[in-house]
Amino acid sequence: MFRSFLVMSDAYLALEDGRVVEARGRVPGRTRGELVFTTAYTGYEESLTDPSYEEQVLTFSYPLIGNYGVRAERFESDRVHPRAAVAREFTEEVVEWLADEGVPAVDHLDTRDLVTSIREEGAMKVGIAVGEDVTPEDAKEELAQCKGMSDHVDIGAQVTTTELTTFEGDGDTTVALVDCGAKGSIVDSLVERGATVHVLPYDADAEDVTALDPDVLFISNGPGDPENYTATRELVEEFAGEVPLAGICLGQQIVASALGGTTEKMAFGHRGVNQPVRDLQTGKVVMTTQNHGYTVADPGDQLDVTQVNVNDDTAEGLASEELSVITRQYHPEAHPGPHDSLGFFDDVLAMAGTEGNERKPQVAPSD
Numbered sequence: 027m028f029r030s031f032l033v034m035s036d037a038y039l040a041l042e043d044g045r046v047v048e049a050r051g052r053v054p055g056r057t058r059g060e061l062v063f064t065t066a067y068t069g070y071e072e073s074l075t076d077p078s079y080e081e082q083v084l085t086f087s088y089p090l091i092g093n094y095g096v097r098a099e100r101f102e103s104d105r106v107h108p109r110a111a112v113a114r115e116f117t118e119e120v121v122e123w124l125a126d127e128g129v130p131a132v133d134h135l136d137t138r139d140l141v142t143s144i145r146e147e148g149a150m151k152v153g154i155a156v157g158e159d160v161t162p163e164d165a166k167e168e169l170a171q172c173k174g175m176s177d178h179v180d181i182g183a184q185v186t187t188t189e190l191t192t193f194e195g196d197g198d199t200t201v202a203l204v205d206c207g208a209k210g211s212i213v214d215s216l217v218e219r220g221a222t223v224h225v226l227p228y229d230a231d232a233e234d235v236t237a238l239d240p241d242v243l244f245i246s247n248g249p250g251d252p253e254n255y256t257a258t259r260e261l262v263e264e265f266a267g268e269v270p271l272a273g274i275c276l277g278q279q280i281v282a283s284a285l286g287g288t289t290e291k292m293a294f295g296h297r298g299v300n301q302p303v304r305d306l307q308t309g310k311v312v313m314t315t316q317n318h319g320y321t322v323a324d325p326g327d328q329l330d331v332t333q334v335n336v337n338d339d340t341a342e343g344l345a346s347e348e349l350s351v352i353t354r355q356y357h358p359e360a361h362p363g364p365h366d367s368l369g370f371f372d373d374v375l376a377m378a379g380t381e382g383n384e385r386k387p388q389v390a391p392s393d
């Protein structure tokens with residue numbers, strides 16, 4: 027439904043490469059962040075509420091965003107995380123949602139050109155100014171104040187739970203999930219399989235974890251540079267070999283970094299729902315959901331690469347049989363995206379060695 031308070035306004039995006047792009051303002055405000063793009067054609071509610079997009083400006087390469095509405099049950103967290111949203115065309119419903127959330131939005135610009143620039147020049151800083159009287163200078167001022175992703179040294183504090191929260195499952199496995207910005211679907215995927223999940227702050231210490239006596243220590247996804255998560259890395263160092271370890275996305279990067287590996291920033295990262303991943307043991311390729319800008323460059327001596335990205339050979343899965351570790355760079359929990367790799371959660375619970383964790387068929391849960 028058209029709401030007349032949504033006055034169209036001017037919008038400027040000042041890019042790190044020196045260009046200023048004009049757009050139609052949909053939600054006013056001034057902001058800045060790392061300009062990234064996702065190729066996902068559905069799942070805008072899930073993407074916009076994924077905490078891993080904190081401090082980024084999310085461009086949708088799919089041209090029409092919002093065509094099946096906005097429903098809170100599809101949210102992955104309790105707020106929108108990107109600093110701003112960019113698309114060729116947003117529907118009124120998405121604009122109203124972003125306005126309620128105070129997140130600037132722009133459309134009616136050539137997003138193909140923007141995506142091509144990011145692919146050629148890499149993820150870049152952007153300053154954005156949206157409003158009735160804004161000028162290109164306002165956007166440039168925002169750009170001048172924009173920090174690089176790795177300079178957000180305590181970004182985990184912006185997205186983590188501040189207190190221990192427990193989600194009860196009806197099985198025997200206890201998971202300690204370190205919340206570096208966890209998507210709700212990770213918790214759901216574990217609880218649906220019977221696990222009781224204790225969600226801990228990102229800076230939890232060894233005592234906090236020991237008090238829960240978990241069967242698995244699970245490191246979540248989250249925003250920013252994995253090297254900045256010092257406390258979380260220390261937890262992994264402390265418990266490796268003592269408690270089975272799992273990780274998703276940032277979680278994989280932190281686990282690798284803690285166990286002697288290295289991470290690095292990619293040129294423009296992987297963001298979308300059709301990234302092909304090959305399992306090195308079975309040779310099978312599955313389509314996966316991804317959202318990351320860093321990657322594990324070297325897994326170190328203790329971890330094996332078990333899965334790779336078909337497009338660029340980057341590490342998509344790591345494991346250590348000896349230490350009981352399995353991690354994924356992609357998002358097995360989907361939301362958005364394909365459910366082909368939900369079996370990861372069965373593997374994690376099987377690794378815990380507790381009773382009643384039979385492998386479940388990898389079918390889409392009914393909504």
Ligand SMILES: NC(=O)CC[C@H](N)C(=O)O
Nearest residue numbers: 247248250275276319320
């Ligand atoms: N989804 C995530 O966990 C993202 C991980 C990390 N912040 C990256 O960009 O690589």
